[in-house]
Amino acid sequence: MPELHDRLEQLAGSARWPPTPDLAAGVRARIEPxxxxxxxxxxxxxxxxLALVVGGGVVASPGVGSELLxxxxxxxxxxxxxxELPPASLGGPLALGKRYSLADAQRLVDHRLVRPRTLGxxxxxxxxxxxxTFVYRARSGRPILFSQVPGSTRRYVQKLVTARTRRxxxxxxxxxxxxxxxxxxxxxxxxxxxxxxxxxAKNTLLWERGRLLLRLEAEQPAGELLRIARSVVE
Amino acid sequence: MRAVDGVELAVLSAPTQTEAVLLARAxxxxxxxxxxxxxxxxxxxxxxxxxxARNVADAEEAAQDAFVKxxxxxxxxxxxxxxxxxxxxxxxxxxxxxxxxxxxxxxLALRAAASRPADAERLPSPELALLVAERDAALAAxxxxxxxxxxxxxxxxxxxxxxxxxTAAALGCRVGTVKSRLSRALERLRAQAATEALHA
Numbered sequence: 170m171p172e173l174h175d176r177l178e179q180l181a182g183s184a185r186w187p188p189t190p191d192l193a194a195g196v197r198a199r200i201e202p203x204x205x206x207x208x209x210x211x212x213x214x215x216x217x218x219l220a221l222v223v224g225g226g227v228v229a230s231p232g233v234g235s236e237l238l239x240x241x242x243x244x245x246x247x248x249x250x251x252x253e254l255p256p257a258s259l260g261g262p263l264a265l266g267k268r269y270s271l272a273d274a275q276r277l278v279d280h281r282l283v284r285p286r287t288l289g290x291x292x293x294x295x296x297x298x299x300x301x302t303f304v305y306r307a308r309s310g311r312p313i314l315f316s317q318v319p320g321s322t323r324r325y326v327q328k329l330v331t332a333r334t335r336r337x338x339x340x341x342x343x344x345x346x347x348x349x350x351x352x353x354x355x356x357x358x359x360x361x362x363x364x365x366x367x368x369x370a371k372n373t374l375l376w377e378r379g380r381l382l383l384r385l386e387a388e389q390p391a392g393e394l395l396r397i398a399r400s401v402v403e
Numbered sequence: 404m405r406a407v408d409g410v411e412l413a414v415l416s417a418p419t420q421t422e423a424v425l426l427a428r429a430x431x432x433x434x435x436x437x438x439x440x441x442x443x444x445x446x447x448x449x450x451x452x453x454x455x456a457r458n459v460a461d462a463e464e465a466a467q468d469a470f471v472k473x474x475x476x477x478x479x480x481x482x483x484x485x486x487x488x489x490x491x492x493x494x495x496x497x498x499x500x501x502x503x504x505x506x507x508x509x510x511l512a513l514r515a516a517a518s519r520p521a522d523a524e525r526l527p528s529p530e531l532a533l534l535v536a537e538r539d540a541a542l543a544a545x546x547x548x549x550x551x552x553x554x555x556x557x558x559x560x561x562x563x564x565x566x567x568x569x570t571a572a573a574l575g576c577r578v579g580t581v582k583s584r585l586s587r588a589l590e591r592l593r594a595q596a597a598t599e600a601l602h603a
Binding site: 173177178179181182183184186187189190191192193195196197199200201206386389390391392 | 434435436438441442445446448449450453460463466467471474475539542543546557561562590592593596
């Protein structure tokens with residue numbers, strides 16, 4: 170079988186593998202010791218999540234058998250770890266708001282819009298109240314979502330996850346890295362605990378920048394999300 | 404790195420001095436040392452995961468998760484043994500878990516626009532994603548037509564150039580099994596390649 174061995178070795182020699190991603194940065198970010206979490210009262214958040222469980226909302230509640238395991242929070246966002254995800258459709262609208270030009274979006278909100286420099290100009294821009302979302306197309310053709318909203322005491326988005334959420338630092342600022350599928354529940358305009366349009370998402374990075382809560386959602390690995398996040402500029 | 408007349412060149416699997424030093428420092432909690440170790444092995448880890456997971460995105464995640472798990476398991480690593488097989492075992496487990504995951508092929512729920520799979524992901528396997536010379540195409544096609552067990556052992560030994568011990572670690576079997584599995588896989592590949600040539 171020497172000829173086959175030779176041909177296989179030639180095949181190996183002519184192979185052009187996909188580029189190896191820089192895994193080291195992402196690994197380093199994940200194994201870096203996280204700062205001690207600030208102590209804060211869990212009572213209001215627990216009440217809010219229980220309201221979701223009991224009230225049911227428009228579409229989804231965490232469902233029978235779900236269990237609160239862990240909650241982590243940033244301003245304007247709450248992450249709840251549950252044993253199983255509630256049912257959520259892969260279809261339906263993203264509820265990002267109304268589409269505008271970038272210039273119009275800037276005029277509509279009172280904070281200076283920031284953007285990930287590495288992603289260039291967004292393909293689409295949406296505004297929903299004070300939340301602005303840029304939609305980019307990755308080289309794969311799959312979308313990347315970058316949202317920004319002024320952090321506040323009201324909760325803007327609720328995320329239910331089954332995987333462990335990791336605390337990370339982005340440019341020295343606190344953030345949360347959600348890996349794998351999770352369900353996103355948005356607040357309904359007008360306030361209250363009702364939820365709408367639950368959907369499954371993949372890797373998401375939430376972090377604070379000044380008074381803004383930033384959110385990056387994409388299929389890219391965690392390390393790539395961190396690289397994109399670190400490129401955010403005004 | 405492959406066996407010559409049945410003798411495995413095991414010395415090439417032993418840690419280099421640099422790797423040994425980095426391993427020792429990493430085992431003491433040195434993050435910088437471990438980051439360097441990751442850079443040393445990330446290409447091998449990614450490609451091994453790609454052979455097993457058959458999907459670029461999954462391979463990247465599997466490799467990264469494997470390095471994180473390896474970091475946590477470093478205190479249990481026996482420094483007298485080679486690092487690569489130990490690492491490859493973790494990488495392979497992560498890659499296989501992703502492939503088994505029932506929801507792996509579900510589309511990402513980012514529906515702002517119609518998604519289009521990446522070219523590399525649209526191809527049926529990493530082996531065919533390799534841009535090979537035309538004369539290698541028939542062999543690559545024959546390799547692709549083999550079942551997973553045959554394809555993986557050939558890919559590990561020839562495309563990844565893993566030692567038998569490393570291949571055993573990646574495939575979760577014994578070294579002796581690698582030898583017998585490889586032998587049978589090569590026989591089937593040769594038959595398949597002959598068929599491909601007839602239809603070419």
